Amino acid sequence: VLAAELAARLGAELWPSTAGDVELRQVGGLAEAEPHTLSFLANARYRRHLRGTRAGAVLLRPAERGACPPGVAALIHADPYTAFARAAALLHPQPPPTPGVDPAAYVHESAVVEGARVEAFAWVGPGAVVGPGTWLEAGAVVGPGARVGRDCRLMPHSVVAAGCALGDRVWLNPGAVVGGEGFGFAPGPAGHTKVPQLGGAIVEDDVEVGVHSAIDRATLPDQHTRVGAGARLDNFVQIGHGAEVGPNSLLVAYSGLAGSARIGANVVLAAKAAVMGHLELGEGVRVAAGSLVVRDAPAGATLAGSPAIDHARWLAQVAAAPELADRVRALERRLAELERRLPSPTDP
């Protein structure tokens, strides 16, 4: 693709404008780039690689325009990383899987699988439906009565359990499980009574689920654990039974929701953040890494700590902590000196 054409498709400004006939064949990092590589600068940490890059063109923010070395075309864009993501998809198109069912796959006679690719050892149960363009890799399981939309990818050993559903363009990484049996029991001193998990789980369109992440089914019939459209779940994320994740939310590795927790749209849970059961977090709430949320939070809140508090207050605490013991020690010394010089009248 020529730089001029790519700039047009990305909505980027080409600079210098004479660089339009640079041919770009691949994306790559600044340090490793070659003359036909499109690179990008989005993280200031890597600015040092810009000067010496051999890239044919680099996606840059407007403010970085001047830093682009001579002979390298700049593609100026307000959001160079999003532009890069789109360029990568353009320059490295992934062909759709060829439809067909491998003879060593298992597809129950009552399942409906049309226009999908089903590899050996994938398993599709009775009454399941798999949409066109979907790719079931080795060991993918679509349980009885489960529904998978179109253009999904179920990587090896990912599971959509009985009665659960995926929308369109959902991507399950290896080992991702939709519809595991939730942690449901009534505790008792002489043993715990299992609560059968009778509900389902729904993953809406355009969701990506990381390696081994687990979305448990809901407890009650006609209820569903739900992951909203466009959400991104990293590896080892848990969505407990009956929990709900709003659209476009981001859940980083090892983060999760306990049962019946509900988070709004565009929420961000950083790595290892956890939300306790039955809580509600409003739209756009952000939770820092490792935090444990123990109460509801309104839209827009930013939380940190364990138990989580307002992020700014938490920052102040963390900043004060290292020196607090020193300051208390100094106070004790100064106070003892004052007391020595001002003996109590009741002292002997």
Next chain:
Amino acid sequence: VLAAELAARLGAELWPSTAGDVELRQVGGLAEAEPHTLSFLANARYRRHLRGTRAGAVLLRPAERGACPPGVAALIHADPYTAFARAAALLHPQPPPTPGVDPAAYVHESAVVEGARVEAFAWVGPGAVVGPGTWLEAGAVVGPGARVGRDCRLMPHSVVAAGCALGDRVWLNPGAVVGGEGFGFAPGPAGHTKVPQLGGAIVEDDVEVGVHSAIDRATLPDQHTRVGAGARLDNFVQIGHGAEVGPNSLLVAYSGLAGSARIGANVVLAAKAAVMGHLELGEGVRVAAGSLVVRDAPAGATLAGSPAIDHARWLAQVAAAPELADRVRALERRLAELERRLPSPTDP
């Protein structure tokens, strides 16, 4: 099932007593319930849904009796959630799997599988034994010489590795692994020497293991990692090599034991709690979410923090922390004022 019959089977008091012929066909939440639904109120958070419920009957604590709206039968029970769990099993019976081995399963000729259901792509190794009523779903693996009791359920891709054993009525969620190779090596500056893991792992009767949880095999021959009867492990739980979990213990998501740790009966590890290697926690110990236990704890202890301390002391620390910096600042100001007014005799 008629309300009167259900009340009798659950040991609940029906109120008003004239409501005995209400027919109950399913369980459900208060908000979604319909006239033939049995619902329940166990968490005060949902009391607001009680007034408007359309449920035919609701399981309630004695103290909530008066809150039940007219026209809804109350089933009064001291432990409504346990009663609900039993009612759900009664109203939604899960038929046992039909015995039979799918032609696309692999069962070694020396394995003993009788009265079990074995789905396509389940794998049963040489010398393994699988009991009647057990269900091996797609991709379940029972390794060489492993033993699985009766009425177990091994969901897709769960694994019982070579020589390990499950009791009866054990439920492995998708990806649960019994008998992984423990984290065993002798560290050294020029490289680590692997310690072969020669022991086994035993999961006793009525244990439920969550999605992807990992119970490693013991290091030494004739030793076993052990999970006691009735224990419940949530998703992503780790039981390290040679560790022991007492009966009826509860391990919430991402919690775990390092190698050779031992916890007694009825212990509760909240989410992300961890117990370091070789420690012992007595019966009934409770560990708060995210805590790291670094020393032994006697029966009944309640721990929190990282490193974990007594829960009450930890609570006091957490409560004091936010204002401690403010109080130190105030002290510094007041002390400076006193010092100003009481100059040291050695000052110039």
Next chain:
Amino acid sequence: VLAAELAARLGAELWPSTAGDVELRQVGGLAEAEPHTLSFLANARYRRHLRGTRAGAVLLRPAERGACPPGVAALIHADPYTAFARAAALLHPQPPPTPGVDPAAYVHESAVVEGARVEAFAWVGPGAVVGPGTWLEAGAVVGPGARVGRDCRLMPHSVVAAGCALGDRVWLNPGAVVGGEGFGFAPGPAGHTKVPQLGGAIVEDDVEVGVHSAIDRATLPDQHTRVGAGARLDNFVQIGHGAEVGPNSLLVAYSGLAGSARIGANVVLAAKAAVMGHLELGEGVRVAAGSLVVRDAPAGATLAGSPAIDHARWLAQVAAAPELADRVRALERRLAELERRLPSPTDP
């Protein structure tokens, strides 16, 4: 094996030297040992079992020589646990898997598999290469174009995704995934744009990867996530896209690196420790359990806390914390008393 021969092979001193003809057939714990058992004492916690042991011989540090009970041969070694690891391998040799491809395995016609054992339901994609002596257990997946060296073990449902590579003698536990799709997207208020993950992942020789651990593929073409030779990853470890783990590093359960983080050789991440994206930790850095590393650290640093600080400073903070509130309260009381006795001249 006779004690004298074993001592010679391990480089241990036999004591008393007359004990050379004790026959050792197995390894075992001090408490369970029988006359033909070789045991060891490496953790002081188990010293109480030494006196009563029935072991034929015990590996001991020189300083423990005098504690060995009469009738038990001591094998004196500076590093008894490493010696024990080697002895266990000698006394319990694991036969290599018998080469052969099960008829129920899937091996693409363009794959090269020679001298490996491939169990039923293992899957080897087009263009993949699997080396001799390697064992693919049930459900192991070697993706298109992936390469697996010799003498590796891929336990059930472990995955080497398309184009990724394992060196020699790599051991993947059940569910370990090399080459998952990283958490890659450009975030945006109206939805996130997927960044195709075009790079690979390389696991070098002699690495062991725990149950369900996930090593994501790199984002950019020609880049690779990399785990260096001899590293040990416990269960539930994440190596983010483009991250690098130095040789012989140890990553304990639930620890991990976010994308593009790099850690040097011989680094230790204790359980649940996390390193944020793009950071660099030098050789030999040690991170305490549960810590969150948020900035670069030089070789040899020891870190703890969340956010992580120098370990010694963190220890001092933790030690001071429990009593700090008490000390502040005492200061407030004493200061009030002084102020009462020294009223401000401006007071009425």
